[in-house]
Amino acid sequence: MSSIRRSLPLLVCLLLGCVLLALYAPGGALRRDEPPPQQAGRSPYDLAGSIEDAQNRLRGHPDDAAAWAGLGFLYLEQARRTADGAYHAKARGAFERSMRLPTGDGEPYIDAVIGMGALANAGHDFAGAVRWAERAREAAPYRWPLYGVLIDAHLELGQYQQAESTLRHMLDGRPDFASFTRAARLERVHGRPGPARELLHRACEIAGDPAEYAFCQGQLGDLAWHTGDPRAALTAYAEALAADPGHVPSQAGRARAQAALGHVHQARRGYASLVARAPSFVVEYGELLEHLGDRAGARRQYAVFTAQHKLLAAAGNADHLAMGTYEADHGDPDTAVRHLRAEWKRRQSIEVADALGWALHRAGRHAEAATYAARAERLGGHHALFAYHRGEIEQALGHTASARAHLTRALSLNPHFSPAGAARARELLAATA
Amino acid sequence: MITPLVSPLVSPLVSAALAAHPLGNFSVNHYDGLTIHRDRIEHVAIVDSAEIPTLQETVRGSVDAHARRACARLRDTVEGTVEGRPLAWRVTETSFAYQAGAAGLRTSRLTCRLSAPLRVDRPLTLTFANAHRAGTVGWREITARGDGVRLSASSVPAHSVSGELRDYPADLLRSPLDVRQARVTVEPGTGDAGTSVTVPGVDIVTRYTALLADRLNTLVGADRLTVPLGMLALFLSLLLGAVHAAMPGHGKTVMAAYLAGRDRRLRDTVAVAATVTATHTAGVLVLGVLVTLTASFTGEAVLSWLGVASGLIIALIGVGLLRSARRRDSTPGHGHDHGHGHGHGHGHGHGHGHGHGRRSGGVVALAVAGGLVPSPSALVVLLGAVALGRTVFGVMTVVCYGLGMALTLLTAALALRKLGDLALLGRLQRLRPYSATMTATLVLLVGTGVTLRAVAALV
Amino acid sequence: MPAGTAGYQRNERQMRVTSARSRWTWAAAGGAAIAMLTTTVLLGPSMRQGTATSHWDAPATTRDKQVDATDLYAFTSPERQDTVTIVANYIPFQVPNKPYQFDTGARYEVHIDNTGTGRAAVTYRWTFTTKGLPVPSLVRKHQAGPADALVEQSYTLTRLRDGKWETLVRDGYVAPTDMGALATPDYPELRRKAVRDLPGGGKVFTGTAADPFYSDNHAVNLLRFGLPFFPVKTGVPLNVSSLALQIPKSELALGGDPAANPVIGVWTTASRRSSGVLGSGQAGFKQVSRLGNPNFNEVIIPLKQRDRFNTLRPDGDESGGLVVPSTLDPDQAKVVAKQAKVAAPPAPRKDLEEIYLTGLTTRGDGPIDRDLNSHLLNRDVSRIVKAEELRLNMSTPVAAEPDKYGLLKGDEQGYPNGRRLVDDVVTVNLRMLLGEPAGPGAPGLIAEDNPAFLYKPISGSFPYLALPVTAG
Secondary structure: OHHHHHHHHHHHHHHHHHHHHHHHOOOOOOOOOOOOOOOOOOOOOOHHHHHHHHHHHHHHOOOOHHHHHHHHHHHHHHHHHHOOOHHHHHHHHHHHHHHHOOOOOOOOOHHHHHHHHHHHHHOOOHHHHHHHHHHHHHHOOOOOHHHHHHHHHHHHHOOHHHHHHHHHHHHHHOOOHHHHHHHHHHHHHOOOHHHHHHHHHHHHHOOOOHHHHHHHHHHHHHHHHHOOOHHHHHHHHHHHHHHOOOOHHHHHHHHHHHHHOOOHHHHHHHHHHHHHHOHHHHHHHHHHHHHOOOHHHHHHHHHHHHHHHHHHHHOOOOOHHHHHHHHHHHOOHHHHHHHHHHHHHHOOOHHHHHHHHHHHHHOOOHHHHHHHHHHHOOOOOOOHHHHHHHHHHHHHOOOHHHHHHHHHHHHHHOOOOOHHHHHHHHHHHHHHO | OOOOOOOOOOOOOOOOOOOOOOOOOOOEEEEEEEEEOOOEEEEEEEEEEOHHHHHHOOOOOOHHHHHHHHHHHHHHHEEEEEOOEEOOOEEEEEEEEEEEOHHHOEEEEEEEEEEEEOOOOOOEEEEEEEOOOOOOOOOEEEEEEEOOEEEEEEOOOOOOOOOOOOOOOOOOOOOOOEOOEEEEEEEEOOOEOOOOOOOOOOOHHHHHHHHHHHHHHHHHOOOOOOHHHHHHHHHHHHHHHHHHHHOOOOOHHHHHHHHHHOOOOHHHHHHHHHHHHHHHHHHHHHHHHHHHHOOOOOHHHHHHHHHHHHHHHHHHHHHHHHHHHHHHHHOOOOOHHHHHHHHHHHHHHHHHHOOHHHHHHHHHHHHHHHHHOOOHHHHHHHHHHHHOOOHHHHHHHHHHHHHHHHHHHHHHHHHHHHHHHHHHHOHHHHHHHHHHHHHHHHHHHHHHHHHHHHHHHHO | OHHHHHHHHHHHHHHHOOOHHHHHHHHHHHHHHHHHHHHHHHHOOOOOOOOOOOOOOOHHHOOOHHHOEEEEEEEEOOOOOOEEEEEEEEEEEEOOOOOOOOOOOEEEEEEEEOOOOOOOOEEEEEEEEEOOOOOOHHHHOOOOOOOOOOOOEEEEEEEEEOOEEEEEEEEEEOEOOOOOOOOOOOHHHHHHHHEEEOOOOOEEEEEEEEOOOEEEHHHHHHHHHOOOOOOOEEEOOOEEEEEEEEEEHHHHOHHHOOOOOOEEEEEEEEEEEOOOEOOEOOOOEEEEEEEOOOOHHHHHOOHHHHHHHOOOOHHHOOOOOOHHHHHHOOHHHHHHHHHHOOOOOOOOOHHHHHHHHHOOOOOOOOOOOOOOOOHHHOOOOOOOOOOOOEEEEOOOOOOOOOOOOHHHHOOOOOOOOOEOOOOOHHHHHHHHHOOOOOOOOOHHHOOOOOOOOOOOOOOOOOOOOOOOOOOO
């Protein structure tokens, strides 16, 4: 009896211990093969989430060159989406960090080199971008994204031949979103909207995420706009904004097309909300306001532009093309010529040629202007604004017939190319009829 | 395959110069500080505009009039609800000031104080959302704290990491905050709960612990480690250690039970605290060194072996206790029947009668067993600190962690003892003679369990 | 600790009802308790739980998913052992409840080499057409981009054999993802609808399924990044788009004789139609993805050459100057060995060449002395070339109890002899990279006891893949 009594507490304790262990042991309630609770998969479209993942990984593994490069690209994408240059500094930091880290073959991590090139493009240092991309090409000729950087830089530098041959190589090796969209751009600067549209449609079909889809729909919108079809443009922009409501170029395009279609109030509202978050479109907005007779409003927008470029210049980052274009139309044409000559030294793209020609014309140097205007159309000339500029210059030179031809071409390409410009072209045509 | 994204379009040039604002020269940055009192909620809204938006915003009339107008607009975009009913905000104070910015331009700072009546007489759920200039880029931060009331849950922190938009953290591994909504549960009382986010499927203890650990990691990894930041990190590790010890396993709680089951002196208690801290710190440090030096080192296996060792120690102590308890049982005059009359007092006397030195040894051994298995989160923090070249700080964190563990154990022991004393006054007194045996068995059992689990993990 | 007090109280209550007769009850309770204790100890998860992490690859950095071949499986169908099941998975990281489409401008192919020449003897090709929008606009409202749009697709399956193309399936039904009762009512029925019989006794399934890939994160990190990592083993709660075939062995074997010529090599490719520019240049199909052995491209091929490998064909591997030298001296072996503080076998790695490029046989010069899955084992093959393919010996009996470490644990039916859905290929590849099975290697690097598991269990019949993961 006493032995039973003595063992009773033992048994009770045993039972108690089992219960405790079963209940309280770490994860004791879990079955062996049950997955641990975890967050549902992150949406691959979630840029902020992806950035967070990369940051978390790097906190644990600060010497992961690949993760640093990946984070750099994510920051770059963030900069592009938010039009916020602060992310460029972060991207640069991430790429530089990645390049300092050792890799297996003793060379910097290749994606970081490509990233530096993309960053140089974003900072409008196109020659630098070419250097980075060439360096990447030497090390890894099959790393296709580097060709995207290279093609963009060549296109901006006005090196269309190199852009074309690089693009052919890229399309041959890796037909994808990056190569199709660039091919479309090349077709466009050569004045071939048909093939450009086809390429963009294909790109839209294989877009990897809403941002990419918004991008190519926005490009389709631009294409429709430049071929004088604001309605089709509006549809494409709406599609782009349905995928990515924050897509800035499409918001601008939509406002532009709405203005052309006479929906002035919508256009003004669109611009007003747009310039609050991406001031790159203030001049365009100001011009619309000016055209509508709101001079004070226009001046406010122009003041923002001036301030913005003051800030850029203070940071040693002056955008001569934008400043020259602005000065030619709304400021001092001589200053414009100075800016644009500086830019022309750096790059000889059709956009710079057109802007310089127009600035020279505004400054009264029509003969020199004509040579640049012709250069702007050296690839075939399917840009209404370029044609209009050329018409004005020819008119100033007294070549009425050729002026009429260019002006007519401008209006036939896109009757809405600019609110004031299109009106002025019609006036000129009527006056010389 | 990681393929870099290369944007196919050359965007308009934007300033890459880092001005005072983390998001560039056209950001509009918002801070909303909520303070909940027993009778009202106060809201400090600060809108820090960079150069471009400052320029875009036209100030008509006096600056004060502008501030009033701007705050009225802000009030209309702020939404607060309590238990689903909207709060009625009233602007109490406004101010607007320019500051010198980059390139000879100005930035501006708008401060609005809002207030809404509220009665915290029971737990309430508050939501808050600020949609002011929602389309602009910028830092967006919300904090919430209680004054005279307790926040039992909050989706936002209590303190601003940007010093209310005056000192934005610049860190490659930190994204600008973009918090636009807050959800707070408030109840009468004082004191604040930590931050929380909802992680589905995880029980509350784990969730909070994970959050704390995460926060601690972030703190240790911060680019600039200031004194308050360091103190916060140390405090957090203390807390984490406490929570870690509170979670069952590793035989730590057994020690508490053991301590409670007998009459213990302060010296023993202090010995336990010191031993747990020392053992745990040493364990983490040794493991940390091993893991750092040899990558092939499988930390998991070592942890399991340490688990085995710890389990065995506990089990051995259990056996020893059981033996002494049995011996006592067979001693005449200390049997079951005798227990009735003597009760509480007798138990005490008896406890002292047996060699005190040996049991002190047992306590220390138990404490060693409890601290022997390093906690993974302490290890992670240590490794993170070492990787950042903050070894000393990492060690300090681990020491705090151990202290936290010791604290919990001591608290649990004290509480158990109090409870035990109370219970023993009643009919439980007849159990008194068994308590030694029971404690011993429990210790043995848990020791065996810990050993077996560790072995199971190894095999 | 309140449990202690509860113990006292409970003890007291139980003591009062104690009598001599209850002795056996107590003994039984004690026995049960001991059994319970043991069970808890043995079945409970290990004492220390690692920190849960998300998938190691930040999904947003993976682009061009539509032509991204993620995994290839080839195994003897366990319940129809005269057939072989081949599964090629594309479009990784599919978030539950979101629809994804195949690229209509691409060809998805599965190739079978039964001669050991690196050339496909049989090729199955899928091409896709988008069929419009069959679902209520209510659901479509939130679409964002075509990769997301809930559109129905159909496919054409053709087979190239002996130089002749033959259409096997026209207007086939592609199973969409499970988007809930509103958009995809009675989902199991949709899955059944997507499984079709092929002429000649085979079956095909095309559509979304739960991604069967699982891995040991420790192995993944070591293998891919050469980084130590806190071990977490998980399946991935994401979906994938599968191209699955179940084909009679006689259709695949050389000479139609699987008994005499049991070895086949399998790989999958995706090719996309390119475009000319400025009115000139070709618009032909370019191969943009290639997958045979799992991890081969990201582990054996150096980073800078990986996109190039995607454009290559196996018959060019031997002379191409990339695949053979990379296999004989993989950089990653050194990185991993250094990180793991073990010694990798010195180059040239003839063992890896045998595993990945020729298959295991005693008739070659490879160091792994075992006849398993080289084309040389085919009666009618006398000479083979080195080519990276997933090689399967169709005559290996189906293992009664498959071991996820396959050959390394003596289960000859497992990877690298083909690949089953249950094989832990990342760990196997890691261990092979460190020298197994030719040498001692470092088998203990990845603890074998800790369970790695599929997120959703596979089923017992074709296509074996679990139904798509759904949110919530």
